Amino acid sequence: xxxxxxxxxxxxxxxxxxxxxxxxxxxxxxxxxxxxxxxxxxxxxxxxxxxxxxxxxxxxxxxxxxxxxxxxxxxxxxxxxxxxxxxxxxxxxxxxxxxxxxxxxxxxxxxxxxxxxxxxxxxxxxxxxxxxxxxxxxxxxxxxxxxxxxxxxxxxxxxxxxxxxxxxxxxxxxxxxxxxxxxxxxxxxxxxxxxxxxxxxxxxxxxxxxxxxxxxxxxxxxxxxxxxxxxxxxxxxxxxxxxxxxxxxxxxxxxxxxxxxxxxxxxxxxxxxxxxxxxxxxxxxxxxxxxxxxxxxxxxxxxxxxxxxxxxxxxxxxxxxxxxxxxxxxxxxxxxxxxxxxxxxxxxxxxxxxxxxxxxxxxxxxxxxxxxxxxxxxxxxxxxxxxxxxxxxxxxxxxxxxxxxxxxxxxxxxxxxxxxxxxxxxxxxxxxxxxxxxxxxxxxxxxxxxxxxxxxxxxxxxxxxxxxxxxxxxxxxxxxxxxxxxxxxxxxxxxxxxxxxxxxxxxxxxxxxxxxxxxxxxxxxxxxxxxxxxxxxxxxxxxxxxxxxxxxxxxxxxxxxxxxxxxxxxxxxxxxxxxxxxxxxxxxxxxxxxxxxxxxxxxxxxx
Amino acid sequence: xxxxxxxxxxxxxxxxxxxxxxxxxxxxxxxxxxxxxxxxxxxxxxxxxxxxxxxxxxxxxxxxxxxxxxxxxxxxxxxxxxxxxxxxxxxxxxxxxxxxxxxxxxxxxxxxxxxxxxxxxxxxxxxxxxxxxxxxxxxxxxxxxxxxxxxx
Numbered sequence: 001x002x003x004x005x006x007x008x009x010x011x012x013x014x015x016x017x018x019x020x021x022x023x024x025x026x027x028x029x030x031x032x033x034x035x036x037x038x039x040x041x042x043x044x045x046x047x048x049x050x051x052x053x054x055x056x057x058x059x060x061x062x063x064x065x066x067x068x069x070x071x072x073x074x075x076x077x078x079x080x081x082x083x084x085x086x087x088x089x090x091x092x093x094x095x096x097x098x099x100x101x102x103x104x105x106x107x108x109x110x111x112x113x114x115x116x117x118x119x120x121x122x123x124x125x126x127x128x129x130x131x132x133x134x135x136x137x138x139x140x141x142x143x144x145x146x147x148x149x150x151x152x153x154x155x156x157x158x159x160x161x162x163x164x165x166x167x168x169x170x171x172x173x174x175x176x177x178x179x180x181x182x183x184x185x186x187x188x189x190x191x192x193x194x195x196x197x198x199x200x201x202x203x204x205x206x207x208x209x210x211x212x213x214x215x216x217x218x219x220x221x222x223x224x225x226x227x228x229x230x231x232x233x234x235x236x237x238x239x240x241x242x243x244x245x246x247x248x249x250x251x252x253x254x255x256x257x258x259x260x261x262x263x264x265x266x267x268x269x270x271x272x273x274x275x276x277x278x279x280x281x282x283x284x285x286x287x288x289x290x291x292x293x294x295x296x297x298x299x300x301x302x303x304x305x306x307x308x309x310x311x312x313x314x315x316x317x318x319x320x321x322x323x324x325x326x327x328x329x330x331x332x333x334x335x336x337x338x339x340x341x342x343x344x345x346x347x348x349x350x351x352x353x354x355x356x357x358x359x360x361x362x363x364x365x366x367x368x369x370x371x372x373x374x375x376x377x378x379x380x381x382x383x384x385x386x387x388x389x390x391x392x393x394x395x396x397x398x399x400x401x402x403x404x405x406x407x408x409x410x411x412x413x414x415x416x417x418x419x420x421x422x423x424x425x426x427x428x429x430x431x432x433x434x435x436x437x438x439x440x441x442x443x444x445x446x447x448x449x450x451x452x453x454x455x456x457x458x459x460x461x462x463x464x465x466x467x468x469x470x471x472x473x474x475x476x477x478x479x480x481x482x483x484x485x486x487x488x489x490x491x492x493x494x495x496x497x498x499x500x501x502x503x504x505x506x507x508x509x510x511x512x513x514x515x516x517x518x519x520x521x522x523x524x525x526x527x528x529x530x531x532x533x534x535x536x537x538x539x540x541x542x543x544x545x546x547x548x549x550x551x552x553x554x555x556x557x558x559x560x561x562x563x564x565x566x567x568x569x570x571x572x573x574x575x576x577x578x579x580x581x582x583x584x585x586x587x588x589x590x591x592x593x594x595x596x597x598x599x600x601x602x603x604x605x606x607x
Numbered sequence: 608x609x610x611x612x613x614x615x616x617x618x619x620x621x622x623x624x625x626x627x628x629x630x631x632x633x634x635x636x637x638x639x640x641x642x643x644x645x646x647x648x649x650x651x652x653x654x655x656x657x658x659x660x661x662x663x664x665x666x667x668x669x670x671x672x673x674x675x676x677x678x679x680x681x682x683x684x685x686x687x688x689x690x691x692x693x694x695x696x697x698x699x700x701x702x703x704x705x706x707x708x709x710x711x712x713x714x715x716x717x718x719x720x721x722x723x724x725x726x727x728x729x730x731x732x733x734x735x736x737x738x739x740x741x742x743x744x745x746x747x748x749x750x751x752x753x754x755x756x757x758x759x
Binding site: 058060061063065066067068069072073074075143168170173175176177179207224226228229230231232233234239240242243244469471472473474475476513514515581585588590591594598 | 662666669670671673674676677679680681683684685686689700701702705707709715716718719720721722723724725726
């Protein structure tokens with residue numbers, strides 16, 4: 001029996017008080033565990049405890065050959081809402097502030113904030129905006145908007161934005177805008193690279209995400225490990241040359257009212273692409289409109305990647321007369337003709353039952369092989385291929401030049417072109433005659449450039465490439481030039497260069513650059529359709545290189561469907577000249593007479 | 608025995624003092640342990656908070672660097688530089704304006720070398736000292752058996 005004295009009464013009161021406290025705590029524990037707010041507490045616990053979290057490394061940067069930044073990552077933020085932190089005031093004020101700052105419809109934002117997300121088990125949502133009829137994309141804001149909202153969140157006098165969170169989401173940015181857009185490709189909202197370099201090197205640029213256990217309460221904090229970062233790429237592209245070439249291409253398209261065009265500049269000794277311009281251009285910072293022009297919905301880009309063409313590597317065309325360079329090189333290398341051999345051009349030749357005529361339908365009389373190239377005679381080249389070379393030798397050389405096979409350039413979306421050889425069931429004798437002057441055979445601009453590049457590089461055909469260095473955490477890797485083959489001998493290449501230099505003098509003066517001896521060939525190709533060749537539109541082209549004594553560059557110009565004139569000699573040749581006039585200054589190439597003087601001075605010094 | 612009971616009844620404060628003193632000693636011991644535990648946990652929490660703050664700072668600095676790098680790149684694009692040059696009264700040089708001059712000793716610019724991307728750090732390399740993570744029990748074991756592993 002407990003005595004009923006004063007001290008014992010106090011003890012009983014104290015015990016009773018402690019029991020009340022303990023009971024209250026027990027009730028609260030049950031409420032937390034099973035009450036209506038149990039999911040909220042569970043979310044907090046999940047957030048507070050260590051949970052698996054994927055850390056995505058920063059995507060690798062892309063530089064031009066001089067270190068100008070072409071692709072970088074800038075901070076943007078997703079807007080997220082902690083649903084149970086919202087208040088009636090904050091719902092209205094978040095919608096009002098975002099509506100005014102981001103110029104978005106207030107009703108749409110408010111509806112998202114008023115939805116009963118808790119009933120479907122969502123306690124944190126990402127605000128979205130309408131982009132199509134049935135499509136919504138997450139809202140992203142830049143650093144400036146983020147700083148403004150952070151200021152509001154910290155200021156008690158500012159609008160109540162309780163529940164609003166900003167979650168960092170790096171976005172790919174291309175500081176040079178449209179410059180080299182097709183070459184670079186783009187990165188979508190999920191961080192996946194498409195087209196161009198972003199597509200080709202996607203896995204290297206993206207790095208490897210890692211999963212870490214992340215603690216959010218201070219005692220559980222750890223120094224977070226960094227995932228293996230994506231590699232940085234240094235391109236062979238010179239941004240100044242790229243800008244110059246794109247400006248020239250844009251102007252010629254305006255002047256000639258052409259539909260599209262490409263200019264590619266390559267170093268024939270290394271295969272390095274110095275500039276690759278494509279019009280109409282692609283703005284990788286704002287790629288959705290471009291995808292629409294290609295008939296691809298932005299969210300379905302991954303499913304239809306093959307439908308979207310990078311014209312430089314995927315836009316195959318019948319090259320026309322520029323292809324005659326390869327036919328003549330094959331004939332000279334095989335020893336079946338020499339530049340001085342004569343041919344009596346009657347204006348027509350029958351090959352495989354098909355009558356082939358010259359571009360103007362005329363007969364040019366006796367011509368040397370140089371004359372055949374100078375006047376771009378279809379009949380003469382068909383004769384060379386069919387009666388001097390023969391099909392087996394002709395196609396052997398074309399295959400050696402890589403026709404009908406991809407070059408392996410490090411840009412996504414390359415196609416191999418089309419070449420029907422005698423092994424093909426649909427090949428006919430007539431193909432031999434038409435292929436000789438670039439009809440019935442399809443190539444890509446890069447493929448043609450690589451093939452003709454062999455003539456500019458002493459018979460050695462190099463693989464075109466656009467990445468000069470791959471820089472990873474352990475160091476830099478410099479890919480060496482890859483030799484694709486030696487389709488012709490160095491002597492043949494020299495003869496061809498001399499021949500094309502002479503023929504260019506006679507073919508067009510519009511490609512001349514004062515002080516520099518250049519070699520090249522114009523092309524005017526008909527466009528095949530389902531009902532034969534289009535009688536209105538052409539593809540005007542030019543491929544040329546220089547200086548002939550020591551080639552430093554090879555340039556390919558392709559202008560699709562020019563209205564001002566159909567001829568390559570009129571439309572494309574002046575473009576080549578404009579490019580080369582700037583190029584020799586940018587590459588610091590001395591004029592021929594200065595080069596000769598320097599060489600003479602060096603010889604004197606050595607003596 | 609009967610004598611003892613008689614003494615207790617006569618002097619009840621003696622047993623009360625004994626109980627009180629034992630309770631106080633026990634409470635003091637508990638308070639010391641709890642205080643020690645709180646002090647250690649307070650330090651751990653403060654260090655953890657510092658880590659979180661530093662990580663946030665680092666992330667913020669990285670974002671600022673990225674923003675500034677991008678801005679700098681935009682300001683130095685060929686198009687932007689051309690516009691600035693035109694504003695300053697310069698004109699693009701044509702073929703007739705240019706003269707090739709050979710300068711003895713001129714060396715072409717060196718090839719650009721891109722910066723290395725950040726290397727990966729493993730969990731092991733970035734783990735905190737056990738002083739910030741161990742429990743009181745673990746600490747006691749470590750103190751009693753110092754060879755079991757020291758504080759980093």
